[in-house]
Amino acid sequence: MPGDDSIIDIRNLGLTFQTADAPVCALSDINLQIGAGEFVSFIGPSGCGKTTLMRIIADLEQPTAGSIKVNGLSPREARLQRSYGYVFQAPALYAWRNILRNVTLPHEIMGTGRSEAERKARKYLDLVGLTGFEKKYPWQLSGGMQQRVSIARALSFDPQLLLMDEPFGALDEITRDRMNEELLRIWAQTRKTVIFVTHSIDEAVLLSTRIVVMSARPGRIIDVIDSPLPADRSLDTRETAAAHELAHRVRQGLRAGHSYDGH
Numbered sequence: 621m622p623g624d625d626s627i628i629d630i631r632n633l634g635l636t637f638q639t640a641d642a643p644v645c646a647l648s649d650i651n652l653q654i655g656a657g658e659f660v661s662f663i664g665p666s667g668c669g670k671t672t673l674m675r676i677i678a679d680l681e682q683p684t685a686g687s688i689k690v691n692g693l694s695p696r697e698a699r700l701q702r703s704y705g706y707v708f709q710a711p712a713l714y715a716w717r718n719i720l721r722n723v724t725l726p727h728e729i730m731g732t733g734r735s736e737a738e739r740k741a742r743k744y745l746d747l748v749g750l751t752g753f754e755k756k757y758p759w760q761l762s763g764g765m766q767q768r769v770s771i772a773r774a775l776s777f778d779p780q781l782l783l784m785d786e787p788f789g790a791l792d793e794i795t796r797d798r799m800n801e802e803l804l805r806i807w808a809q810t811r812k813t814v815i816f817v818t819h820s821i822d823e824a825v826l827l828s829t830r831i832v833v834m835s836a837r838p839g840r841i842i843d844v845i846d847s848p849l850p851a852d853r854s855l856d857t858r859e860t861a862a863a864h865e866l867a868h869r870v871r872q873g874l875r876a877g878h879s880y881d882g883h
């Protein structure tokens with residue numbers, strides 16, 4: 621269990637959006653600590669606040685209750701220190717820049733010298749298996765490959781923490797399986813702390829060391845499950861009895877969470 625060295629420390633956190641008609645309570649009473657090297661997935665019904673929670677961690681939204689620390693810092697300080705990389709559902713690549721230049725862009729903005737930016741970009745493109753594609757443009761790559769570029773870009777600052785918001789949600793199942801394998805490999809190699817949002821029970825089971833099950837709006841934590849699966853995993857791990865049991869518990873949590881729906 622993570623202690624004071626938590627990468628993420630969330631206490632009694634809530635967020636209510638003030639909208640024109642009525643306040644929208646997106647998150648309520650969230651408590652969670654995440655330690656270094658964990659792979660934590662958030663799973664829950666649409667609209668339960670998963671993206672909002674990621675956005676709070678990334679300093680893109682401000683909580684209206686409670687507190688949050690990222691790497692021991694406020695989200696704003698953590699953002700300024702580039703403590704995390706963010707991978708969105710869509711790859712968000714620039715069509716007019718080739719793959720190498722897409723990864724070097726944030727470094728250029730930060731004022732990193734060109735050769736250093738390229739060295740980093742090449743290193744992380746290699747890690748995600750895209751050596752040889754540096755000169756291609758995004759439209760010349762498949763969806764899975766484009767998402768690998770955005771993972772390389774997120775990793776290229778060598779952040780301790782990787783935030784991934786349904787990164788493979790738009791991919792077909794076969795590509796998604798391959799990306800899951802890739803991510804297992806990258807995680808084993810880099811030991812980043814990963815926070816991962818998904819709608820897929822299979823994906824959460826395969827990848828996570830902990831699974832956080834959330835209820836329908838207002839998003840609350842229904843269950844936090846430590847994975848009993850071995851560290852060394854492959855797609856076949858999903859077929860084991862332990863994985864089936866884990867999936868069953870996630871499903872039960874999701875079902876219980878739905879009873880909050882409509883209050």
Ligand SMILES: Nc1ncnc2c1ncn2[C@@H]1O[C@H](COP(=O)(O)OP(=O)(O)OP(=O)(O)O)[C@@H](O)[C@H]1O
Pocket residue numbers: 637638639644645646664665666667668669670671672673837
């Ligand atoms: N800026 C905003 N103003 C008002 N309401 C918002 C705002 N952003 C999000 N919401 C609402 O807060 C709730 C949580 O949204 P969020 O996108 O975090 O859910 P989610 O769990 O990520 O959903 P999905 O799985 O569909 O991506 C939703 O009901 C959404 O409509």
